[in-house]
Amino acid sequence: MKDWAIEARGLTKRFGTGADTVTALDRVSVTIRENEFFTLLGPSGCGKTTLLRLIAGFELPSEGKLLLHGQRIENLPPFRRPVNTVFQSYALFPHLSVLRNVAFGPEMQRRPKAEIEAEARRMLELVRLEGFERRLPRELSGGQQQRVALARALAGRPRVLLLDEPLSALDLKLRREMQIELKRLQHETGITFVFVTHDQEEALTMSDRIAVMSGGRILQIGTPTEIYEQPTSRFVADFIGETNFLDAHCEQVAEGRAQFRLSSGDLVQGLAIPGLMSGSEVTLAVRPERLDLLADGQPGIPATMQDLLYIGNDTVCTVALADGTELQVRVQNRHGAIHASAPGSAVRVGVEPQAVRVVGD
Incomplete structure (x- = not known):
């Protein structure tokens, strides 16, 4: 397909031999579009950096094909690929x-010399570092060094820019500022960005699409909204944001909705998934911010307040259902800190059907 920048077809990477063989990447197939901000997200050891290194040419695949704009590149050395990499350490020349x-x-x-000078100055202007031309890397802050690394990578006119956790060394405020800057740069340059991170906030903030990885495989690919709102597995639901998991029995299914009986005996309505059948045992996922904390006596699931944790924007309430199952309920502090019931008090939990999703293993 002409608008695919990168195509991986059954990529596998093994390290070691014999009994010591480790499969870091297991038959991964993925397509990354032209001009897309694509993020590989997952915990340490999931295979995301290995996939990035295969695209860069720093590693060769054990099996599979890798194409860049329709051309096979899996056996090309790094300098023959129109790809640049921004590393976590920046790797500037001191x-x-x-x-x-x-x-x-x-x-x-x-x-040409004149073109080199003009291109370097244009890249510094793009990353908003005009006036820093004569400084040495040691005279810059961490965020400024990161911008120089980006400018250097972009000056080479790559068709794909690979970013290996480049924000991890920055403090929280600067990291969030750079998330906005990276997305702006990708939009202005039109270059395909492939970004590696274990930080879900980075992935949700910047990406056009996200691939969630675990155990050397891609578990789900989708937009940030799809990944967060429609996780297809327990791992994805648990890794992206906070999630309550509930064991339940499916009582009935009709017109895309289902009725579930929780282990506490309470009934909730939720969204059905294809293939869901009455009588099946399932796991439900419900985000804490999608639950409502209600006073005792109002419609909802009866529960007992266990604990409250004030975290600034929100208060996280822990409640227990009749069988002891605990739920996290996140309440936004729109009008200041909430004054919820004290621990041990009876409360109710409101659950909208749209908030309840069935997830696989």
């Missing part, structure tokens, strides 16, 4: 000025 760092790529491409 003895070169900011301008010379950014100009390094175009210089290696043997472009």
Whole structure:
């Protein structure tokens, strides 16, 4: 397909031999579109960095095919691929000025001197570092060094930019600022970005699509909204955001809705998934912010308040159902800290059908 920047077909990567063989990537197939901000998300050891290194050419696949704009590249060395990488450590040349760092790529491409200078200055303007041309990397903050690394990578005019957890060394406020900057840069340059992270907030904030990985495989691909609102497995639901899991028995299914009986004996309505049948045992996922904390006597599931945790924007309430099952209910502090019932008090939990989803193993 002409608008695919990257195609992986059954990519497998093994390390070691014999009994010591470790499969880091297991028959992964994925397509990444032209001009897309695509994120590989998952815990340490899930295979996301291995996949990135295969695209960069730093590792060769044990099996499978890898295509860039329709051309096979799995056996090409890194310098033959129109791909650049921004590393977590930035890897700037400490003895070169900011301008010379950014100009390094175009210089290696043997472009005309005037063009190199103009391109380096344009990239610094793009990352908002005008006036820093003569500084050395040690004279910059962490966020500024990261911008220089981005400018250097972009100056090489890659068709794909790979980013290996480049924000992990920054403090929280700066990291959030750089998330906005990265998305702006991707939009302005039109380059395909492939971003690796274990941080769900980064993935949700910046991505056009996300691939959630575990055990060397891709479990689900979708937009941030699809991944968060419609997880297809317990792992994805648990890894992306906070989730309550409830064991339940499906009482009946009709017109895309289902009625479930919880282990506490309470009934809830929820959204059915294809293939769901009456009489089946299922796991339900409900986000804490999709639950309502109600006073005793109002419609809802009866529960007992266990604990309250004030975290600024929200208060997280822990409640227990009749059988002891605990639920987290996140209440937004719109009008200041909430004054909910004290621990041990009877409350009710409101559950809208749209908030209840069946997830697989």
